[in-house]
Amino acid sequence: MISFIKKHRYLLILLLAIIPTISFLLKPNEYWNMHDDMQVIRQLSMEKCLKDGQIPCRWSPDLGYGYGYPLFNFYPPMPYFVGQVFRTFGFNYLTTVKLTALTQIVLSTLAMYLLASSIFGSFGGLVSAIFYAYAPYHALNIYVRGAMNEAWAAVFFPLIFHFSRKLIIDKKISSLVLFSLSFSGLLLSHNPMALTFTLFLFIWVLFFLYQNYRSIKDTLQTILKLFISAIFSLSLTAFYTIPVLLETKYVQIETMFQNYYHWSVHFTSLKQLFISNYWGDGASVWGQDDRMSFMVGYLHWLLPLFLILYFIFSFVKTKKISTISFVSLLTALMGFFAAFMTHERSAFIWLLISPIQKIQFPWRFLNHSVFLLSISVGIIPSLFSSFKKYSLYLSSLILLIVVFLNISYFTPITHGPISEQQKLSGKAWVNQVTSGIYDYLPKTARIAAQGPAKDFVDSLSPEVKYQVTNAKKGTNWQMFDLFLEKSTNVTLPILSYPIFKVYDNNQLIDYSVEPELGRLVVSLSSGNHQLFIKLTDTPDRTISNIVSLLAWLSLLIYLLINYVIKPRCQFHQR
Numbered sequence: 024m025i026s027f028i029k030k031h032r033y034l035l036i037l038l039l040a041i042i043p044t045i046s047f048l049l050k051p052n053e054y055w056n057m058h059d060d061m062q063v064i065r066q067l068s069m070e071k072c073l074k075d076g077q078i079p080c081r082w083s084p085d086l087g088y089g090y091g092y093p094l095f096n097f098y099p100p101m102p103y104f105v106g107q108v109f110r111t112f113g114f115n116y117l118t119t120v121k122l123t124a125l126t127q128i129v130l131s132t133l134a135m136y137l138l139a140s141s142i143f144g145s146f147g148g149l150v151s152a153i154f155y156a157y158a159p160y161h162a163l164n165i166y167v168r169g170a171m172n173e174a175w176a177a178v179f180f181p182l183i184f185h186f187s188r189k190l191i192i193d194k195k196i197s198s199l200v201l202f203s204l205s206f207s208g209l210l211l212s213h214n215p216m217a218l219t220f221t222l223f224l225f226i227w228v229l230f231f232l233y234q235n236y237r238s239i240k241d242t243l244q245t246i247l248k249l250f251i252s253a254i255f256s257l258s259l260t261a262f263y264t265i266p267v268l269l270e271t272k273y274v275q276i277e278t279m280f281q282n283y284y285h286w287s288v289h290f291t292s293l294k295q296l297f298i299s300n301y302w303g304d305g306a307s308v309w310g311q312d313d314r315m316s317f318m319v320g321y322l323h324w325l326l327p328l329f330l331i332l333y334f335i336f337s338f339v340k341t342k343k344i345s346t347i348s349f350v351s352l353l354t355a356l357m358g359f360f361a362a363f364m365t366h367e368r369s370a371f372i373w374l375l376i377s378p379i380q381k382i383q384f385p386w387r388f389l390n391h392s393v394f395l396l397s398i399s400v401g402i403i404p405s406l407f408s409s410f411k412k413y414s415l416y417l418s419s420l421i422l423l424i425v426v427f428l429n430i431s432y433f434t435p436i437t438h439g440p441i442s443e444q445q446k447l448s449g450k451a452w453v454n455q456v457t458s459g460i461y462d463y464l465p466k467t468a469r470i471a472a473q474g475p476a477k478d479f480v481d482s483l484s485p486e487v488k489y490q491v492t493n494a495k496k497g498t499n500w501q502m503f504d505l506f507l508e509k510s511t512n513v514t515l516p517i518l519s520y521p522i523f524k525v526y527d528n529n530q531l532i533d534y535s536v537e538p539e540l541g542r543l544v545v546s547l548s549s550g551n552h553q554l555f556i557k558l559t560d561t562p563d564r565t566i567s568n569i570v571s572l573l574a575w576l577s578l579l580i581y582l583l584i585n586y587v588i589k590p591r592c593q594f595h596q597r
Contacts, residue, residue: 033149037132037152037153040426043426044157044430049121054439054441056435058306059168060169061459062123062171063116063120064085066107077499079568081266087457090517093520096267096564099213099263106122106123130178131161131174131177135152137181138151139397139398143404144405146404150418150422151397153422155393158393159316159319160320160390161177162429163316166436173216173390176213183224187202189201203253203255206252218379219382259571260571261571262564275465279462289386291386300321302316303315307386317386322428323397331359348402350402361391362392364385464541465518467520468540469538469541483511501557502554507552510546510547511546513546518543521561522560523559526555529555533545
């Protein structure tokens with residue numbers, strides 16, 4: 024036991040050090056107000072899909088005021104996959120959201136430790152990991168914005184850097200697989216973050232390709248493995264990425280990038296980034312009157328700035344720079360560049376590289392900035408080594424200061440007791456099913472629903488007497504018997520979306536689309552009808568599902584062969 028503690032002492036210290044960042048999440052019956060207060064309804068939607076056999080989840084019937092819309096056809100599902108693990112163990116929805124956030128904080132911290140310790144040693148890994156855990160922007164994502172998907176992206180940044188570097192160095196298939204899985208996690212967490220992160224990954228990979236250069240042939244083989252890893256990652260996530268790329272033409276996403284959500288409205292200032300310690304849970308607005316914080320963190324930028332100056336001075340003096348020093352310098356420079364991308368002076372880059380405008384808020388680059396700056400400070404214990412016996416004390420003092428400066432941000436400003444029943448009923452329920460109602464609204468609708476959908480039959484034109492019996496419904500289907508006294512047009516409480524199919528007495532029938540809300544309308548004669556309505560896959564979705572299924576089966580076969588079959592064969596040979 025003593026030897027275990029001694030061997031893993033820095034990891035154990037790290038786990039103890041981050042307890043304050045998660046202590047609120049361990050409090051029973053406490054919940055907090057957040058900007059994106061849809062975590063519960065999204066988790067509920069994911070669970071309903073899985074229980075109903077709608078895998079992967081495409082259609083969420085409760086959203087859009089009960090008319091449904093294709094949330095997880097476009098919204099990354101990773102946090103809700105994690106949340107479903109906790110639901111399986113019986114935790115309620117509120118606790119599940121808290122445990123998902125807690126898991127994100129712990130895993131992102133451990134991922135940074137894995138990366139930084141592989142470069143700077145265990146103590147350096149501890150320094151980078153604590154800086155990463157206590158970055159104010161991470162507190163902002165969890166405890167103010169409730170941006171669970173963007174927060175989960177921060178788990179995979181260090182893993183992607185670590186396994187891409189490992190693949191370049193050892194060229195093993197296991198590293199290729201882990202790199203693919205890491206990038207898959209990022210794609211399934213936050214695709215705009217994946218888009219902007221690729222720039223920094225490209226620079227990182229180029230450096231280590233140069234650092235590990237042996238020959239042109241060897242380098243080309245390594246590049247090929249990196250390319251294969253990227254393709255495999257896209258294959259693993261095809262069930263999500265292909266519809267995102269090919270089916271946005273079916274939904275109204277324009278409102279997500281206009282007016283308040285236009286990228287040009289949300290730049291930060293130098294004061295907000297580096298000087299102000301204001302902390303609030305209000306909104307991001309035009310100008311500098313934001314009621315939320317965009318601080319990098321005092322030590323998070325002061326120490327990297329010092330490191331840049333130190334390395335430049337040292338290089339001018341000695342004409343030499345070590346590999347780990349260059350890694351620290353490179354990540355510090357990239358970290359400040361990411362911070363620059365949040366400032367209005369970077370507008371010309373936003374105009375030049377238009378795809379990054381899909382990130383909506385330039386201050387989201389802070390997620391990359393604190394990641395890169397946290398890596399750079401991992402070299403501090405090595406620099407302090409010249410002070411011999413004072414090295415440990417100096418590094419520990421820095422860690423105590425960074426914790427002291429930022430610990431207060433890891434508690435929500437507004438929080439209190441609330442039950443799951445309260446969250447899933449009344450005004451709280453209406454707020455959740457109508458929040459973001461124009462996000463991914465099918466283009467067949469002119470406006471979003473202004474009131475709740477009715478059960479099975481929304482309206483009749485002309486009005487006639489009718490009776491609904493034997494009614495059943497799941498997440499992407501409804502079935503019921505309908506008696507009509509006279510012929511009429513029946514408006515169903517379902518929005519048109521490719522490809523809903525309607526059957527009457529087991530016969531496929533045509534339908535029209537009501538132009539106002541975009542609902543399905545069927546013309547039926549008098550008498551008895553048995554209606555069955557179901558969302559079916561487009562060719563794009565079918566292909567994406569097959570690609571992902573084959574990729575995951577390939578991964579499973581690889582794991583079985585290398586970690587089950589081969590070890591058993593070797594054991595029997597002995």
